Amino acid sequence: MEILKFTLSGDTAFFKKPDVNSYYYFTYGNIHKIALMGIMGAILGFGGYNQQKIKNDIKKSSKSKELAVYPEFYERLKDIELSIVPLQDKGYTNKKVQVFNNSVGYASKEEGGNLIVKEQWLEKPIWDIYISLNDEKYTEELRDILKEFKERMINRNFVYIPYLGKNDHYANITDVKIYEDAKKTYLKQGEITDIYGLALDSMFSLENDSMEEDDLFETEVKWKYQERLPIELENSWNQYITSSCINTNFKLRAKSETYIFEIDGKRLFFL
Template sequence: MKALKFNISGKTAFFKKPDVNTYYYFTYGSIHKVALLGIVGAILGLKGYNQQENNRYPEFYELLKDLDIAIVPKNEEGSISKKVQIFNNSVGYASEEKGGNLIVKEQWLENPRWVVYIKLDGYENNQIDDICKEIEERFLKRNFVYIPYLGKNDHIANIDNMSVVDMNTTKQEKINSLFFKDDFKISLEQDEDWDFDDTESLWKYEEKLPISLEERTNQYETRTMIATNMKLDINNDLNLYKDEENVLFFF
């Protein structure tokens, strides 16, 4: 199997959660699949939410939703620092308060970094195969139609170290990427054969992240995902892949 591999990072990022109030907007703690498909869609020049009109999904999601991806967190212990940013929205319709000012607070991720893999072959859909060829070409040539952002246009995405890598199946007991919590179990038995650096502390990042859009409302559908350096009980019914650097779960 072949996959496109690239680094994606930024000074800040904001992947807005839908459960917000009027004054405080929270972010997911990691880039997620829907956001990543949006970034790929921008690079390909596909239409987004603002151009959806009466279509079932935004164009980027309709065409890219069947892509298999893997996301490897690169911040320390899989966790990204957050900081609250305060804005004064003085647009007249923004607030009914005196002066028309509305104080808005946004929670931003600071210095986020990931390695992303996109599966390029093995699909049973000719349209996806054609899209993968264009994805590979545009990434390797850095020929982006639109500027990619990490959530919104305040947060420019830096994309580099693009390459196509060979992936092989594996049954290793450690996964470097995010994976579904329901599909694996953290093992409390660290046997002698377990490859672990004694100077490294055990850690786990866990959060419900968007993996798809609901068809009727286009609201996020989420699943609990985990990143950890702990040993796992591997489900033999699921395929894991590895390159020279990482063991990956594609979804």
Template sequence: MEILRFTLSGKNAFFKKPEVNSYCYYTYGNIHKVALLGMLGAVLGYGGYTQMQGFDKAKKKAGLSEGFPEFYERLKDLKISILPDSEHKKGYILKKVQTFNNSVGYASKELGGNLIVKEQWLENPGWEICLLIDSEEAGNVRDAFLNGTCVYYPYLGKNDHPADISAVTVEDAKAIEFDIGRLDCFAPKEEVQVTDLDFDELEEMNAFSEFKYEEALPVGMDSWTNQYSLKTFLYTDALVEVGDAEVYQLKDGKKIVFY
């Protein structure tokens, strides 16, 4: 089995939180699985939310109530792992609120049709992305990345923010035994537990922790509403124990889990 590994970055990114849609639009602090699958779907030419508009009418005529955008239907079973890049070693990416005008004419009912928009953007984001090649769809993604081809232009949450994809490599997947240690990726909090060691044990192992980053991020979609389902993710330099999840070691020694 293989792992596709690449660096994903950009000048800005915006992964909209759906809970707030007035005054200011807010972003998740890191790219999440659904947004990443959407980007991979764009590379492969799969339909997204826009194509769902016609599908909604068709499925209602057929008496159906469930459905996903094409990219999610095809790619939802991919196994991914997301690692902060070297510029964001503690998992945190700076954010800044941007204010701009939407003057297309139909954006606002106010005189002049101008809408003042405030969005919170990630500044100079970057991640390492790993994809486990364990299915036909994963193989399609690998081939497209290695050949440098895409159908639709990939972007980071919004087409104002083009994605920069670099350092594309394929490595052999190597599962390892893991009792206690550090993980180099965002991991579902339910699958890892920070070890409860006393001061002397930490000193002996030179394993004092400097940071812990937690965030609830989308991992999937509901088939009835297409709303996000969330899980809390943990990224820390503390020693952790892993439950049933398999831990893989990359070529440079980094340890990750897929989800």
């Protein structure tokens, strides 16, 4: 199995949660699968939400019934499998609320047209990203797309500049590697393993009920990060479909049969 790996980082990042209040815009605590598809789409030159809206408006004016269900980047990449590995201590990225003015004329209907924006940003985020390039479930079209993506990553030939959520947050892409012989391992229901990076809570349970005698003298601090992150788009309004994801140094027990990849001695779960 061929796997492409790269390190993704930035000074700041903002992956907007749709459930906002009147005072702050909040961010997810990690990059998620849809945001990664967006970055891949930018590198490949695929259209996003704005292009989808423009095309659909044109089709509506011509009374066409064949409207685009998804933005192009998602339509063409939705079947990819990838792994997200947060590299921050204990899987947690610090957050800080930023306050700034948006004074473009259409930003606010208030007097003076000045909108005060309060956003929660991730500080110094960094992840290792692993993307399966030739899974047996992929269509021939998707394999060709990922072949082009691989070449663009190796040659640093991006169509659009990739961002971490929006264009205030430039993305750094480094340490691009290709693993040509990644090992795919199947886990039986009830099997216990370590998982490096994010895993679906629906597939694993935390194995912390029983401790061996040696664990009493273990100096490593045990930790767990858990959050509902977007993994799909629904086909009516392109809203996020989320799933609970975990990242931990506890051992995990498989709730049902699944598979993982072994790369550089690390066991990775692919979303």
